[in-house]
């Protein structure tokens with residue numbers, strides 16, 4: 434089971450964006466309503482129904498977050514003082530995105546967290562931080578596991594070592610050690626602003642039986658990365674860790690395989706982590 438919808442379980446948040454996500458999941462009545470509606474909808478998805486509900490709720494809340502952060506960025510660009518930024522953002526959020534009636538938590542705290550998340554998108558890494566991430570992180574890319582290349586001067590190497598924001602800056606990922614891991618340029622670029630597996634395009638991840646396991650070799654990198662994220666998020670929740678520590682515990686993604694050999698080849702039945710080693714299981718209901 435993946436505990437992403439509903440109240441935050443044990444996941445230790447280390448960025449503004451994660452705090453904002455959990456505030457919305459906990460207090461926005463629309464999501465509680467969505468969970469309830471989906472649970473009663475009778476969609477025929479077999480054992481993977483909760484995964485599908487999780488996907489719908491996660492995609493919706495992340496969509497709202499993106500709109501909030503964008504709005505906050507505009508407000509920060511227009512208003513100088515913090516008090517004015519809070520006042521204007523609050524008014525605009527009420528107008529177009531969310532009202533106190535729909536939100537059962539502290540609106541003041543929510544507005545502050547949206548502003549904090551928007552500010553992260555412009556924060557550069559402090560001097561020395563990139564080196565610290567390289568020195569204390571795994572020797573290979575945390576996502577694909579490939580060894581970093583030595584970049585010849587003036588050239589761009591797809592295997593050049595970068596510091597990847599585990600929770601992306603664009604969604605309130607802080608430029609701090611707890612949120613950074615060494616990744617190759619290839620993986621960093623492919624990930625873009627994807628914060629969670631619910632943001633990946635899952636439609637092409639349905640395979641026909643005839644592909645067999647060989648067909649999984651053709652699974653898009655974006656989907657592999659989404660499956661990897663999904664495992665990291667589940668691990669963080671199950672073990673009470675940050676996302677960074679979850680990725681370190683799980684290790685780089687491996688070749689895709691089916692969770693349940695008797696079931697089909699859709700996204701929810703695939704894994705790119707070693708279940709036995711990582712202790713991340715999805716149990717068909």
Ligand SMILES: [Zn+2]
Pocket residue numbers: 574575576577578579616617618619620621
């Ligand atoms: Zn990589």
